[in-house]
Amino acid sequence: MDNNSLSVSPLNNYCNLYGHHHVLPREPAMDAARELMTQLAHNKCIDFASPKELACKELNTDCLYGKARGKMFGVLSCCKSSGEKQILKAFSGQYQGRWEVAGWAPPLFDVQEFSLLTQPVERRIKTLGREAQDPMLSPRSREGLLKKRKELSQQLMKEIHGLYRLYNFQGKQHSLVELFADGSGIPTGTGDCCAPKLLNFAAKNGLQPLGLAEFYWGRTNKSATRDEGYFYPACRNKCGPILGFLLCGLEKNPCRT
């Protein structure tokens, strides 16, 4: 099932800020990742904590086979300071409009803060879009409204990026803007992949990563580059620039087994 050539490539990343090279293998997380695949296939739901009837209403896996198609899931195998093993899991982005689901790694920002920031601005952006469709408007006024809308959403994106806090194993933290040399060139969705969610959670909670594996689950993506049950390396455009930082300090605390 996972017998693709990519399945052996480790997470291999350069940290721009400090000029180190950090590597995290995939192998130690692969058994737990396969176990998660089995759970997804059997439960057909990502809420393993609630009673089945309740959980599967909103958080079922049907959405992964519809129009929105599948998504990436990730597993981080870690050990606690006691030496005991712990498995963390994450889904990329949101699941059915939710950033937080019990038992899964949270996003890199405070969800309440995120909603407080985005909701009013998104309403304003929608209103501007509606107003611009008024047939009575002169082309010039319409252009003005659309320009205003564009500025608002660009500004919002910048403020959203400012909410992300990235923690690493050196005990350092930075915002996304600080990690991208050109702050305006941050790709949409940066920090929302499984790898950053998992590493960030581990760093904040004193867990030492042993291995990380990411796989795709659901209907094949539009560009046909992702198939269900296959492992894939971390993405280059979004995760590439931040994983080096997130992995930094990893080697300082080797796990005792």
Ligand SMILES: [Zn+2]
């Ligand atoms: Zn990514």
Ligand SMILES: [Zn+2]
């Ligand atoms: Zn480093």
